[in-house]
Amino acid sequence: MLAELGHFSLALAFLMAVALAIYPMWGVQRASQTMMALARPLATGMFLFTAIAYGALTWAFVSNDFTLSYVASNSNSALPVYYRVTAVWGGHEGSFLLWVFVLSCWTVAVARFSRAMPQPMVARVLAILGLIAASFYLYVLTASNPFERLLPFYPVDGRDLNPLLQDIGMIMHPPMLYMGYVGFSVVFALAIAALINGRLDAAWARWARPWTLAAWVFLTIGIMLGSWWAYYELGWGGWWFWDPVENASFMPWLAGTALLHSLAVTEKRKLFKSWTVLLAIAAFSLSLLGTFLVRSGVIVSVHAFASDPTRGLFILGILAVTIGGSLLLFALRAAGLRSLANYQPVSREVMLMGNNLFLSAATLVVLLGTLLPLVHKELGLGSISIGAPFFNQMFSYLIGPFVALLAIGPLSRWKNQSLLALRGQIITGLLIAAVGSLLINWQYSGIEAWALVGTLLALWIGVSTVQEIVSRHGDGQAGMQSLKRLTPSHWGMVLGHIGFAVTLMGIALTSHYSVEKDVRMAVGERTELAGYQFEFNGVTSLQGPNYRGQQALVDIYQDGEHIAHLRAEKRFYQVQRNMMTEAAIDGGFTRDLYVALGEQLSNGDWGLRLYVKPFVRWIWAGALLMALGGIMSMLDKRYRLAQAKTNAPVEQLQGQTV
Amino acid sequence: MKSRLILVLPLLIFFGISIFLFSGLFSDPTYKNQVQVSRDIPEFALADLMQPQVIYDQSVFSGEVTLLNVWGVWCVTCDVELPFLSQLREQGVRIVGLYLPESVDADFGTKPLAQLQREVTAKLQRLGNPYQFNILDADRQYSIDLGVTGAPETYLVDKKGVIRMHLIGDINPQNWQTQIAPLYQELLAE
Numbered sequence: 085m086l087a088e089l090g091h092f093s094l095a096l097a098f099l100m101a102v103a104l105a106i107y108p109m110w111g112v113q114r115a116s117q118t119m120m121a122l123a124r125p126l127a128t129g130m131f132l133f134t135a136i137a138y139g140a141l142t143w144a145f146v147s148n149d150f151t152l153s154y155v156a157s158n159s160n161s162a163l164p165v166y167y168r169v170t171a172v173w174g175g176h177e178g179s180f181l182l183w184v185f186v187l188s189c190w191t192v193a194v195a196r197f198s199r200a201m202p203q204p205m206v207a208r209v210l211a212i213l214g215l216i217a218a219s220f221y222l223y224v225l226t227a228s229n230p231f232e233r234l235l236p237f238y239p240v241d242g243r244d245l246n247p248l249l250q251d252i253g254m255i256m257h258p259p260m261l262y263m264g265y266v267g268f269s270v271v272f273a274l275a276i277a278a279l280i281n282g283r284l285d286a287a288w289a290r291w292a293r294p295w296t297l298a299a300w301v302f303l304t305i306g307i308m309l310g311s312w313w314a315y316y317e318l319g320w321g322g323w324w325f326w327d328p329v330e331n332a333s334f335m336p337w338l339a340g341t342a343l344l345h346s347l348a349v350t351e352k353r354k355l356f357k358s359w360t361v362l363l364a365i366a367a368f369s370l371s372l373l374g375t376f377l378v379r380s381g382v383i384v385s386v387h388a389f390a391s392d393p394t395r396g397l398f399i400l401g402i403l404a405v406t407i408g409g410s411l412l413l414f415a416l417r418a419a420g421l422r423s424l425a426n427y428q429p430v431s432r433e434v435m436l437m438g439n440n441l442f443l444s445a446a447t448l449v450v451l452l453g454t455l456l457p458l459v460h461k462e463l464g465l466g467s468i469s470i471g472a473p474f475f476n477q478m479f480s481y482l483i484g485p486f487v488a489l490l491a492i493g494p495l496s497r498w499k500n501q502s503l504l505a506l507r508g509q510i511i512t513g514l515l516i517a518a519v520g521s522l523l524i525n526w527q528y529s530g531i532e533a534w535a536l537v538g539t540l541l542a543l544w545i546g547v548s549t550v551q552e553i554v555s556r557h558g559d560g561q562a563g564m565q566s567l568k569r570l571t572p573s574h575w576g577m578v579l580g581h582i583g584f585a586v587t588l589m590g591i592a593l594t595s596h597y598s599v600e601k602d603v604r605m606a607v608g609e610r611t612e613l614a615g616y617q618f619e620f621n622g623v624t625s626l627q628g629p630n631y632r633g634q635q636a637l638v639d640i641y642q643d644g645e646h647i648a649h650l651r652a653e654k655r656f657y658q659v660q661r662n663m664m665t666e667a668a669i670d671g672g673f674t675r676d677l678y679v680a681l682g683e684q685l686s687n688g689d690w691g692l693r694l695y696v697k698p699f700v701r702w703i704w705a706g707a708l709l710m711a712l713g714g715i716m717s718m719l720d721k722r723y724r725l726a727q728a729k730t731n732a733p734v735e736q737l738q739g740q741t742v
Numbered sequence: 743m744k745s746r747l748i749l750v751l752p753l754l755i756f757f758g759i760s761i762f763l764f765s766g767l768f769s770d771p772t773y774k775n776q777v778q779v780s781r782d783i784p785e786f787a788l789a790d791l792m793q794p795q796v797i798y799d800q801s802v803f804s805g806e807v808t809l810l811n812v813w814g815v816w817c818v819t820c821d822v823e824l825p826f827l828s829q830l831r832e833q834g835v836r837i838v839g840l841y842l843p844e845s846v847d848a849d850f851g852t853k854p855l856a857q858l859q860r861e862v863t864a865k866l867q868r869l870g871n872p873y874q875f876n877i878l879d880a881d882r883q884y885s886i887d888l889g890v891t892g893a894p895e896t897y898l899v900d901k902k903g904v905i906r907m908h909l910i911g912d913i914n915p916q917n918w919q920t921q922i923a924p925l926y927q928e929l930l931a932e
Contacts, residue, residue, distance in 0.1 A: 362752060365752075366752075369756070376763065393767045393768055396767040400760065400763055400764060403760065403763075404760055407756055408756060408760070411753035411756055412753055414749060414752065414753070415749045415752075415753050418749045419746060455759065455762065458762055458763075459762050462762050462766055684854075686854050
C-alpha cells in the first residue's frame, strides 16, 4: 500500500514539476507577479512529494517487501538494515529516484536561499530546474519505475544487494556524487536564465558562485569516496582506474573547477562572460552525459548484459533537448554578453584563462578517451580499449604547464603584470621546491624522474601559496596581524591550492614508489617488503549476517618492533554466490601497509598479496582540503551580505507602500 | 561572423557526439572478431575437467560442427546462458566447454581441482549441463591462442576444424535465431 502511495506521490511531483516549468516562465513573459510567485511553493511541493516517494521506497526495503520487483532484485532479508536503506540506490530504478530526489532538494534550496535575486530571475531559474526535473520524473514513471509489483507471484526472498556495494564507502558515495552532478543544474539554470535575459553582470556571478561551489564540494567528496572505496574494497590497491564510470564523474569535476575560476574573473573583472556561461552549460551537460554513459549500457564492457535500448533512448532524448537546446541558445545569444574590461597579455586574467584552457583540455582528453572506443566501434573499425597508460601520459604532459600557471597566477596582478617583477619569487619557489623534492625522493631506492617532477610541482604550489600570502600581507608580526583579515574566500583559494598540491604529492609518490609482492606463506612464516616484516599467523573463519569467510591474521614488524596487526578478509556472499576481498590496511601519514588474502594452496599454505604504498592517503587528504576550501569560499561574507542588503529594502518598501 | 562560428562550435560537437551515442545504443555489443575467423582451431593437448587422465587435442572437432563455449563458474553472464545452451543441446547441438579457471596467479596457484569439480558439478546440476565434455584450460594458455577476451565467448567450429564464427558475450534466443543458427545450419549441410 505504501508503495502505491509512493508511486502516486511521484506522479504528483511530476505534475508539480510540469507546472513549475510552465507558469513562472510564462509569468515572466507576461510580467505577472502572481504567476512568478507560484515558483517557490511549486518547488517546495515537488520536493515534498518526491521525499514521500523516496521514503516509501526506503520503507519497502527496510520492511523486506519483496512484492516490489526492484526490492526483490536488490535486497535480501539477511541484509543488515543500514544496507537495506542504501540498497535503495543499488540498482537502476532506485538510482534515478535518488537522482530526481536530489534534484528536488537543490530546487527547493534555490527557492529557499534566493531572497537576494530579483523575482523574474528566481522564476526563470526555478522554471528551468522544473523543466529538467519534469523530464526525469517522466522517465522514472514511464521507463524505470521502482514501484513495480511482482504480483501475484512474488519471491520469498530477494536476490541480495551486489556485495561490492555492501560497504560503508558505498553508503555515502552515490548520494555525494549525485549531489555534485545534479548540483551543477543550478548554475546551469542560472546560465540559461542569463542567456534568455541577455544580461550577465557581477551580481549574477555572485549568485552563481556559492551554488557552483556547493556542487563542486559534493562532487569532490563523492569522487574521493569512490576512489577510497575502490582502494580498499577491490583488493588491488589501486585508487583510480580510468574506468568509464570514474571518467563520467571526473569530467564534470574538471569542467566545474574551470567554471569556479572563470566565475571569479567574471565576478571581479566582468570578463569571460560567454566562456563562463559555456562552462556552466558544459559542467551540467557532462553530468548528464555521465549519467547516460553509466546508465544506458552504451559504454560498458562487452560482457555486460545487453540493456534495454528504449531506456537509453529516453535519456538520450533528455540529453538532446537539454544540452542541444542550451547550446543552441548559447549560439544565438552569447554574442550579446559583452566583456568590456581590457587587460594585458601578462596578467592574472590571462593566467586564469590559461588555467581554464588546461582544465578544458583535460576534460577533452577524458571525454575523447571515454568516447573513442565507442566511436571506433561504430565506424566499423573494430573494438579498441583506451586504458590507463593513455590517460596517465596525457595528464603527465598537462600537469607541468598547468602547475606553472597555478603557482604564478595567484602571485600576479589583475590587468597587467610584469614577469620580471615576479622573477625573484618564481626562482626562490622553484629552488625550494627542487631541494625539497630531492630530499623526499632520496628516501626511496631508485629515484624516478616523474616522481621527482611531481613532488617538485606539488612543493612549488605550496611555496608559491605562502609567497602569495606574504607578498599581499607582509611577513613577521604585521603579517600575522593581517592574516586574520584574509577573507574566507581567499582562505578557500589557499586551501584549494594546497589541497591540490597534497593530492599531487600523493599521486606522484604512490604511483612510482609503491611496492607489492605476491607470496605463498605457511603459518608462522615471515617475509620482508620495503623494510617491513610481514608475519602470517594463520587463518580463522568468519560468519557475517549474509556471508561467511576467512580472515588471515598478519603481524607487521619494523626493525624488530611490532607495528600493526591486520586481519585481511575473504568473504563469500551466499545469496549472490560471490567472493569478495576485504583488504586489511594499516594507514599511516607517510605510507599504507596493505594485505589482501588470496586462495588456499593445496599444501595448506595461503596466497597473500602485500603492498607498501607511500603517501597514498595524501591523495584523499588533498581532496578533503580542496572540499574544505570550497566550503570556506561559500562562507564568504559577500555572498551573505548580498542577501541581507536586499532583504532590508524589501521590508522598507512594504512598509512604505502599504 | 567569425566569433559566431565559434559560438556554434559547441553545438556542432555535441551533435556529432550524439550521433555516435545514438548508434551505440542500438549496436550489438557482441561482434564477430574478424581476426579469429576462418582459421584452423589452434593445436592443443589439454585434460578433461572431470577426468584429468583424459587428454584431448584438436581432433575432437573433426567431423562434427561444434560450439566451443568458453565459461567459468565465476562468470555471472555464463549463469544466464547455461539454461539456453542446455536447450540447444537437447535439440542436438554439440557443445564443448572450455573451462577458464578464475585464479591463475603463479604464486597463488589455482583452486584445488577437487573443489573446482565440486563447484562445476553443483552449478551444472542447478542450471543445466549443455556440455559433451569440458576441457580445462588450466594455465589459460589456450585461451590466449584462441584470442579469448573474457567469458562467456563462443566459437563455431566446422567439420574440418576451422573457426567460422567468434561470438563475444552470451548466446541468447535472439542472437541464436538471427546470427548463429543460419550459419550453423549451413555448416551442418556442408
